[in-house]
Amino acid sequence: MSSLAQSSLQPFLDFLKFEKRYSIHTIVSYEHDITDFSDYLDLQFGGGGIRQINHSFVRSWLASLKENGLTAKTINRKISSLKSFFKYHIKIGNIDATPMAKVVSPKIGKRLPVFVKEEDTARLIQTLDQSAEDWKTLNAKMLITIFYATGMRLSELINLKEKQVDFSNSQIKVLGKGNKERIIPVSREVAAMINEYKELKNKEFGITEDILLVTEKGRKMYPKYAYLLVNKILGQASTLDKKSPHVLRHTFATHLMNNGADLNAVKELLGHSSLASTQVYTHNTIEKLKDIHKKAHPKA
Numbered sequence: 001m002s003s004l005a006q007s008s009l010q011p012f013l014d015f016l017k018f019e020k021r022y023s024i025h026t027i028v029s030y031e032h033d034i035t036d037f038s039d040y041l042d043l044q045f046g047g048g049g050i051r052q053i054n055h056s057f058v059r060s061w062l063a064s065l066k067e068n069g070l071t072a073k074t075i076n077r078k079i080s081s082l083k084s085f086f087k088y089h090i091k092i093g094n095i096d097a098t099p100m101a102k103v104v105s106p107k108i109g110k111r112l113p114v115f116v117k118e119e120d121t122a123r124l125i126q127t128l129d130q131s132a133e134d135w136k137t138l139n140a141k142m143l144i145t146i147f148y149a150t151g152m153r154l155s156e157l158i159n160l161k162e163k164q165v166d167f168s169n170s171q172i173k174v175l176g177k178g179n180k181e182r183i184i185p186v187s188r189e190v191a192a193m194i195n196e197y198k199e200l201k202n203k204e205f206g207i208t209e210d211i212l213l214v215t216e217k218g219r220k221m222y223p224k225y226a227y228l229l230v231n232k233i234l235g236q237a238s239t240l241d242k243k244s245p246h247v248l249r250h251t252f253a254t255h256l257m258n259n260g261a262d263l264n265a266v267k268e269l270l271g272h273s274s275l276a277s278t279q280v281y282t283h284n285t286i287e288k289l290k291d292i293h294k295k296a297h298p299k300a
Contacts, residue, residue, distance in 0.1 A: 004042075128145075154226060161212060231243045
């Protein structure tokens with residue numbers, strides 16, 4: 001391990017794990033970013049401790065990342081990792097100031113979320129309802145329906161436990177990023193479908209484990225299984241370039257906004273920590289309003 005990482009990284013990772021309670025995937029991402037930066041310092045500047053790092057070292061590293069073809073989004077994530085890292089070391093007294101103060105993040109071009117149109121979504125669900133129900137088809141129906149009905153992230157859905165579904169009140173308690181809980185209401189129809197799946201699953205496999213979704217072998221559903229199943233179904237039903245579970249999350253949010261939902265309410269349902277993350281969906285709402293205006297206004 002490089003000199004900076006060896007002396008300063010592990011306490012920071014422990015802080016993220018035990019105090020911030022970040023997920024293992026997030027912690028690995030931080031570790032990778034800071035280790036890369038540390039390796040670059042060793043190679044270009046002969047290493048040194050955390051107190052010797054200044055903004056020109058950081059800028060040099062970021063320039064090398066850009067030369068290697070990394071996107072502005074990826075570079076910004078690495079900047080965020082370094083900011084958190086140095087902020088932690090200020091907090092515990094290892095440094096007096098952060099070298100990130102003079103580092104400017106590259107601008108990211110706005111990329112609109114990809115979503116399924118309302119009429120295509122209705123047709124997709126109708127097709128799944130009419131399909132012969134082997135376990136794979138049943139799982140596809142469950143994934144598409146719950147993703148679209150709740151806007152959950154992939155990790156949230158495959159880790160969903162039976163006890164998190166409140167069937168009497170038709171709502172689901174979701175454990176999101178940073179272990180933050182949120183409540184998502186669902187229709188009685190969706191709640192009944194989940195309950196039917198649960199009873200069929202327990203009868204078929206005799207499962208005592210609390211996890212809700214399983215593969216056709218009765219094992220806990222894993223990310224690649226869910227991703228490939230959703231990708232296949234969306235590929236059959238749409239001409240979208242992207243066909244991932246996240247497209248259904250975007251679809252959930254976009255349809256809510258297009259039908260008049262409050263932005264703050266959508267933020268809470270998605271589990272966003274910042275309203276800025278949710279505001280990307282307002283663009284599609286504005287486009288719909290423009291279309292309505294054009295069709296309905298005499299002077300449009």
